[in-house]
Amino acid sequence: MVVSIMRSYGVLMNPFDKYETQNIALKGDLSILSVIHQPEEFPHREPQINTMVASLSGLIRGFSANNLLIYGKTGTGKTSVTKYVTGMLEEKVGDKVITCYVNCQTYDSPYSILVNLSKCIPGDSNIPPSGWTLDRIYDELVIKIKGSGKILILILDEIDKLVEKNGGDSLYVILKLMGEDTGAGGTIIGITNDSSFYERLDPRVKSRMSRESVMFSPYNAEELKDILYPRVTKVLNPESYDEAAISLCAAIGAREHGDARKAIDLMRISIEMAIRESSDKVSVSHVYKARDTLEIDVIRETVKTQPTHSKIVLLSVILSGERHPNSATTGEVSSLYADLCRDIGIQPLTSRRVSDYISELEDFGMINTTVKSLGRYGRTRYIKITGRENDIKRFILEDTELEPLKDIKGTRQFRLDENI
Known part of the structure; x- marks a missing residue:
């Protein structure tokens, strides 16, 4: 396919020509400021x-080693x-x-996880992507693990999603397969941003877990600067x-629950903004432009990946807020x-x-909640949307299952505090 061209003063020009040169002197690959980049050092995670x-x-x-549960909010380095x-x-x-x-x-699903585990172990795998019973794939894996003579470490990222669905x-x-009683042996490292994950497990699973817990606290602004600076200088x-541009990226990331991913993404997009404008230097103005671009994309992705019930809860907060601008209960x-x-x-x-x-949803930064006392009526939790309500509502209703709700409005309800 021929690239579209445009005519300017009688000369044929390629619309990409204006991006061919750049004023900013890049000395390294921008992928260093990508969230998929695996750094060699981890400041403040010693x-x-x-x-x-x-x-x-x-x-x-x-x-053998104990299983590990890694806790922490998004972007804390887990x-x-x-x-x-x-x-x-x-x-x-x-x-x-x-x-x-x-x-x-x-x-x-446990089936898909066991299939992936089988692929990690050297040797041919007879396990199909689907069609076997769980018992059969379990027995096949025990034989394969024993035959490998290896010690397995199974990292289950977002382990709460597995339990939530199944x-x-x-x-x-999975714990039984990796346990010593099968003779296979191995260690599970579960990663989750749900601090109550372990407490919600039933006693049988807890007894199998035999875990140590590691908590990743959110980064503050100074810590995020220490993460950003080595990458930017490369x-x-x-x-x-x-x-000041680095400091601003760090400050914005710190406000987003200490999210290093947000700060790193923001810095990368700021550089890209400066390159597009043929600027000599990345400034705070580029960071603000990058923030506006990034926020809308992050909101859409966050909403898109929520389970159906979570989307309906979020929509309920928005509709309730339409009737109660100060926040819903x-x-x-x-x-x-x-x-x-x-x-x-x-x-x-x-x-x-x-x-x-x-x-x-509060952990994701989509809403804020506060608990207030209503005197003799007890205490209640108030909820408020933190982002662009119209955009969030639009992203929710992009889910075809929820399209029938697009014309529904919040209903007025009697509230105790309105008469106190």
């Missing part, structure tokens, strides 16, 4: 690294640090250890950026959520699960 190394250290002497630590372990012991990484957001039995099957020459949101579920023919979840979804 305590977590030391804990994980100590827990897995028995493997270098041929002993996955990157886990891959770094297991990579260092493989470097130490050679091929005695096999690490298998599975994202449970993508592979959210129940605790799905995790129990990409740009000193004269090509303002220090949990009771109002729960009541409207149940009505919306019935409108599209699905079974509403319990009030407790709705409350869990509200907490998760």
Whole structure:
């Protein structure tokens, strides 16, 4: 296909010509400021690294290791640090250890996880992508793991998604396979941003888990600067950026629950903005432009990846807020959520699960909640959308299952505090 061209003063020009040159002097690949880049150093994560190394250290002497549960909000380095630590372990012991990484957001059934585990183990795999019973694939894997003579480390990223969709039995099957009673042996590292994940497991699964926990706290602005600065100096020459631009990216990331991904993405897009404008230097103005571009994309992706019930809860908050601009109560949101579920023919979840979804949406930064006392009427939780309501509502209704709700408005409900 011939590239479209345009005519300017009688001369044929390629529209991409204006991007051929750049004023900013790049000395490194911009992929260093990509979230998929695996850094060699992890500032301010030494305590977590030391804990994980100590827990897995028995493997270098041929002993078993406890399972690990890694907690922390999005962008706190959980996955990157886990891959770094297991990579260092493989470097130490050679091929005695096999690490298998599975994202449970993508592979959210025990069958698909076991198929991926089989692919990680050397040798031919007779296990098809579907069609076998779970018992059969389980028995086949036990034989394969024993025959490999390797110690397995199975990383289950977003492990809460597996249990949320399939129940605790799905995790129990995997824990049993990796346990010593099969003779196979192995260690599971579960990664989650749900701080209550372990507490919600049933006793059988907890007894199998035998875990150590590692908490990744959110980064503050100074810590994010320490993360950004080495990457920026590998990409740009000193004269090509303002220090204030790095500080602003770090500050914005710190406001977003200490999210390093947000800060890194923001810095990369700021550089791209400066290049497009043929600027000599990345400035705070480029950061503000990048923030506006990034926020809308992040909001869409965050909404898009939410489960259906979470989207309905979020829509309920928006509709309730249309009637109560100061914020909606949990009771109002729960009541409207149940009505919306019935409108599209699905079974509403319990009030407790709705409350869990509200907490998760707050973790994602989609809503804010505050608890207020109503005197003799007790205490209640107020909920408010933190982002662009119209955009969030539009992204929710892009889900074809929820399209029938596009014309529904929030209903006025009696509120105790209105008469206090």
